[in-house]
Amino acid sequence: MTAIGIGQAPKRKEDVRFLTGRGRYVSDIKLHNMAAAFFVRSPHAHAKIGAIDSSAALEAEGVVAVFTGADLEAAKVGGLPVGWGITGSDGEPMKEPFYPVLAVGKVRHVGDPVAVVVAETPEQAQAAADLVMVDYEPLTPVVSMLDALKPEAPLVHEDVPQNLCCDWAMGDEAAVEEARQKAAHIARIELVNNRLIGNPMEPRAAIAEYDRARDHYTLYTTSQFPHVVRFLMGGLVLNIPQHKLRVVAPDVGGGFGVKQFHYAEEAALTFIAGKLCRPVKWVSERSEGFVSDRQGRDHVTEAELMLDENGKFLGLWVSTLANMGGYLSTFGPNIPTNLYAPLLSGVYKLPAIFCNVKVVFTNTLPVDAYRGAGRPEATFVLERLVDVAAIETGIDKIEIRRRNMISKEEYPYQTPVVVEYDSGDPMACLDKAIEVADIAGFEARRTEAARRGKYRGLGLSTYVEACGLAPSRLAGQMGARGGLYESATVRVHPTSHVSVMIGTHNHGQGHETTFAQIVSEQLGVPFEDIDIVFGDTDRVQFGMGTYGSRSLVVGGAALSKAGDKVIVKGRKIAAHLLEASFEDIAFEKGEFKVAGTDRAKTFAEIAGAAYVPHDYPLETLEPGLEEQAYYDPINFTYPGGAHFCEVEIDPDSGEIELCAYTAVDDVGTIINPMIVEGQLHGGIVQGIGQALFEHGIYDEETGQLMSGSFMDYCMPRADNLPSITISPQVTACAHTPMGVKGCGECGTIGSPAAVINAVVDALKPLGITHVDMPATPNRLWAIIRNAQSTSIAAE
Amino acid sequence: MTLAFHRPSSIADAAKLLAGAEDGKFLAGGMTLLPTMRQRLADPSDLVDLSSLPGLAMIERTGDGLVIGALTRHADVAGSEVVKAAVPALAALAGRIGDPQVRYRGTIGGSIANNDPAADYPAALLALDATVVTDRREIAADDFFLGTFETALETDEIVTAVRFPIPLAASYEKLRSPASRYALVGVFVARFADGVRVAVTGAGPCVFRSADIEEALASAFEPSALDRISIDASELNSDLHADADYRAHMIMVLTKRAVAAAIAGH
Numbered sequence A: 001m002t003a004i005g006i007g008q009a010p011k012r013k014e015d016v017r018f019l020t021g022r023g024r025y026v027s028d029i030k031l032h033n034m035a036a037a038f039f040v041r042s043p044h045a046h047a048k049i050g051a052i053d054s055s056a057a058l059e060a061e062g063v064v065a066v067f068t069g070a071d072l073e074a075a076k077v078g079g080l081p082v083g084w085g086i087t088g089s090d091g092e093p094m095k096e097p098f099y100p101v102l103a104v105g106k107v108r109h110v111g112d113p114v115a116v117v118v119a120e121t122p123e124q125a126q127a128a129a130d131l132v133m134v135d136y137e138p139l140t141p142v143v144s145m146l147d148a149l150k151p152e153a154p155l156v157h158e159d160v161p162q163n164l165c166c167d168w169a170m171g172d173e174a175a176v177e178e179a180r181q182k183a184a185h186i187a188r189i190e191l192v193n194n195r196l197i198g199n200p201m202e203p204r205a206a207i208a209e210y211d212r213a214r215d216h217y218t219l220y221t222t223s224q225f226p227h228v229v230r231f232l233m234g235g236l237v238l239n240i241p242q243h244k245l246r247v248v249a250p251d252v253g254g255g256f257g258v259k260q261f262h263y264a265e266e267a268a269l270t271f272i273a274g275k276l277c278r279p280v281k282w283v284s285e286r287s288e289g290f291v292s293d294r295q296g297r298d299h300v301t302e303a304e305l306m307l308d309e310n311g312k313f314l315g316l317w318v319s320t321l322a323n324m325g326g327y328l329s330t331f332g333p334n335i336p337t338n339l340y341a342p343l344l345s346g347v348y349k350l351p352a353i354f355c356n357v358k359v360v361f362t363n364t365l366p367v368d369a370y371r372g373a374g375r376p377e378a379t380f381v382l383e384r385l386v387d388v389a390a391i392e393t394g395i396d397k398i399e400i401r402r403r404n405m406i407s408k409e410e411y412p413y414q415t416p417v418v419v420e421y422d423s424g425d426p427m428a429c430l431d432k433a434i435e436v437a438d439i440a441g442f443e444a445r446r447t448e449a450a451r452r453g454k455y456r457g458l459g460l461s462t463y464v465e466a467c468g469l470a471p472s473r474l475a476g477q478m479g480a481r482g483g484l485y486e487s488a489t490v491r492v493h494p495t496s497h498v499s500v501m502i503g504t505h506n507h508g509q510g511h512e513t514t515f516a517q518i519v520s521e522q523l524g525v526p527f528e529d530i531d532i533v534f535g536d537t538d539r540v541q542f543g544m545g546t547y548g549s550r551s552l553v554v555g556g557a558a559l560s561k562a563g564d565k566v567i568v569k570g571r572k573i574a575a576h577l578l579e580a581s582f583e584d585i586a587f588e589k590g591e592f593k594v595a596g597t598d599r600a601k602t603f604a605e606i607a608g609a610a611y612v613p614h615d616y617p618l619e620t621l622e623p624g625l626e627e628q629a630y631y632d633p634i635n636f637t638y639p640g641g642a643h644f645c646e647v648e649i650d651p652d653s654g655e656i657e658l659c660a661y662t663a664v665d666d667v668g669t670i671i672n673p674m675i676v677e678g679q680l681h682g683g684i685v686q687g688i689g690q691a692l693f694e695h696g697i698y699d700e701e702t703g704q705l706m707s708g709s710f711m712d713y714c715m716p717r718a719d720n721l722p723s724i725t726i727s728p729q730v731t732a733c734a735h736t737p738m739g740v741k742g743c744g745e746c747g748t749i750g751s752p753a754a755v756i757n758a759v760v761d762a763l764k765p766l767g768i769t770h771v772d773m774p775a776t777p778n779r780l781w782a783i784i785r786n787a788q789s790t791s792i793a794a795e
Numbered sequence B: 001m002t003l004a005f006h007r008p009s010s011i012a013d014a015a016k017l018l019a020g021a022e023d024g025k026f027l028a029g030g031m032t033l034l035p036t037m038r039q040r041l042a043d044p045s046d047l048v049d050l051s052s053l054p055g056l057a058m059i060e061r062t063g064d065g066l067v068i069g070a071l072t073r074h075a076d077v078a079g080s081e082v083v084k085a086a087v088p089a090l091a092a093l094a095g096r097i098g099d100p101q102v103r104y105r106g107t108i109g110g111s112i113a114n115n116d117p118a119a120d121y122p123a124a125l126l127a128l129d130a131t132v133v134t135d136r137r138e139i140a141a142d143d144f145f146l147g148t149f150e151t152a153l154e155t156d157e158i159v160t161a162v163r164f165p166i167p168l169a170a171s172y173e174k175l176r177s178p179a180s181r182y183a184l185v186g187v188f189v190a191r192f193a194d195g196v197r198v199a200v201t202g203a204g205p206c207v208f209r210s211a212d213i214e215e216a217l218a219s220a221f222e223p224s225a226l227d228r229i230s231i232d233a234s235e236l237n238s239d240l241h242a243d244a245d246y247r248a249h250m251i252m253v254l255t256k257r258a259v260a261a262a263i264a265g266h
């Protein structure tokens, strides 16, 4: 029974239930009289929907009902909403076509849901789904963004000319043009940021229930933000009053962004539960997830970095095509714009930046946030360009970064792309990484590898991220249609046990431990006596959920504010009990003390007294010890760091080995070092996955997802990885209550560029300046072979 | 359709049950058959589970060879001291099939009966000149693997064992699919007193032997003997992970590695 505070590394509370198989996930929930739903999904990327004949399905064994888009349309069900509206550089708002819950008129990607079969069992529903006859008239799909923008391209949405959702820009084009005129050297790159499929361990699932007696709905769903689902679905799609709708997201097995959207299945199930007055359950199959979960990344970019004769950066010009897929998802248009362009300054002094983003519709799965969301894409562009500049100017890759880095003294630092970094020390991160990764010994390692016939390469990436989403004022200016604060309630029970109700959602991050440490530190309450409650709109007052590395930064801040209020209230109670003035009561080490005396009450005594107000001056002191706070940050937070990666490539076969990975990250104050290290490991591995293995590939002709299962979509595995060295560097955030910055996405942001820079460095003898992701053996072999044959031809 | 499940205790009953079924399938480790059924690519009327058949999970060293029962799991082959002593390359091959879950369920009989063009065992059987023993006859490996997912087996014929001769030296080299871990290209090289046999899996529509490579190695069993050989890519597979040119190239890279390893291991 001890207080476990900030900086300690207790084992994770939640792991006891996870590791003993006692987690309670949506698919574990069984309600009385529950039916099963199966979604009939489009096999075509683009097709007109003619008649849908459900008669055979309705006759099949166990079938209860079949619903189609027409049923929802007749009931005036709304479209799936977008949470951010962006505006083009011409002042035009983005095109926001209707996104039906079940397709109407047309299907726009493989997997687009067209009907739902409800039956007594999942097997019956699935079997009957084969009997739903949908009359498709296939249309030519637009698959690549370059094709989508051609004048003759078929239209994904008839009301969106040229498939262009928005032509968006940030920065000062004239200033960049000026930099171009002055530049001694311009480094140029064309690159693709490959499409990713998130694949959280637990597939999505939902159960909807309608209580006719209370006219009340409950939705259990695998969501990172149940309150937001309640608002979006209840308020905008199904027209269910907020007080008549409860959304529960119980244990959730990983999200990575995939579960931070409002999905069609949630709305369809809730609608159906109301119609049938029966609970309905749907659990996605893994292969279904490939064609129904939102996907990530997918940019095509050209960029130029302008430098003076000393290698100082003068300007950066970026032009990006960003794929939205067939519809605008919840945050879709925000990711490649507001979460991308503001990161393009990185940790560098870059006086002029201009970024144009064309946001494009195609007949592919909708694209939205995936761990890092916009920021890995920005870091990849910048850090690749810096390496190209280093190669072309002959300045060492570390030296060129040093020459341009923002020094510690220059913080706060205003970039030319909206954001102002409050704190940081990128040089310290870099210096430490150089030491930890033994960069001095690299040339010897390269020589030794060459002796074995291997090309060894060293890659460096620095990065900064804007996280702790988000300061509502700034977000509002950028087009957010809601606020991005967080809320927490600290309920101290009469026994001094504590329940924390918080609006973030724990789906693997360890919040139940981290947040308990914060409370334990602040109130001196034993770690074991604190429970963190989340994921239920009926138990938690309000919240925006978990994404954008915001839980600790914004939620933890709300929690510590609520804790401050508890202490104030405790001092009032202590003042009354100790017959002292409120001002004279200090709270220290779990005790309320009259200053300068040894008269004190323990926290437990105050908690008890709070609920036994026999002699309270009731006009000035309320009973109870429970406080709530909402916290809206004044700025983003800006974690950052430096990552080094070493690879070896076998030039004979293109096979690649990751030999070493070192990360020095500044995530601000560290609450639990073990959890931070775990978050960084996971993030780095996802970035390595993008760099070397993962690729969502669509057939250019048909729009079919080619990498639609784990037989072809390659997730990184333990045996692909070296032991990762994590070495933190701390500068406290200037504006968050505990100095925290957030660590959920760091790893994913720094790593793709570090890996690809290492690959390119390994191939340096061949005169190569870029390799697209994923750098697979086949791709590397082809590059090596072409380079060798051109050099032979040249001789 | 409802599925009838049978667990016979004799080979004869198993064959009879299958012959009598409308669209029956033998079930061994289920690592191929069950995913296929889940994806609704197969919808058999009857499953005849072979797991209770006596004597089919065994490994035995005989005078001039090695016998592995059809129901022997990959993990058991990989860990077997008998196999490691007799044909270490075979144990190593089994130890790199798929992942641990697959290795603890999947069987050699299931693997060869299925004859996936990217499976590993077919390369071993073909290069080692093995004999497939069934409930009714013996089939030389050269006559067993007929085409993509196609073998010489009758529908109700049960593989009971595989008999391997012992080579002087052998080695298997595999370029794994990063996702599935099947062979994008796998090359099994086996050297016998009377010649060299080389089988390639993963690269084409079915496992195959390369006469060019075998002849070159028969005259000199060393990697440099292969320097002048190149493989025609036109008959090879292309997919997301490897195009035909790459596969053709990798056949030679892996063959050289296998020859070097066979020499070193001997």
Ligand SMILES: Cc1cc2nc3c(=O)[nH]c(=O)nc-3n(C[C@H](O)[C@H](O)[C@H](O)COP(=O)(O)OP(=O)(O)OC[C@H]3O[C@@H](n4cnc5c(N)ncnc54)[C@H](O)[C@@H]3O)c2cc1C
Residues within 6 Å of the ligand: B025, B026, B027, B028, B029, B030, B031, B032, B033, B034, B035, B050, B070, B071, B096, B097, B098, B099, B102, B105, B106, B107, B108, B109, B110, B111, B112, B113, B114, B116, B118, B119, B120, B121, B153, B157, B158, B159, B160, B180, B181, B182, B183
């Ligand atoms: C994720 C994954 C990765 C894999 N990776 C690899 C890999 O790297 N290399 C590789 O070689 N394989 C790989 N496999 C396949 C694996 O080796 C399977 O175990 C094997 O192909 C089938 O064996 P089984 O015992 O599971 O057969 P089952 O799935 O039970 O049966 C397969 C087929 O063989 C028939 N059959 C089974 N036993 C007999 C018998 N005794 N007589 C006649 N017919 C029979 C069945 O009727 C069925 O048609 C992988 C599988 C998975 C799921």
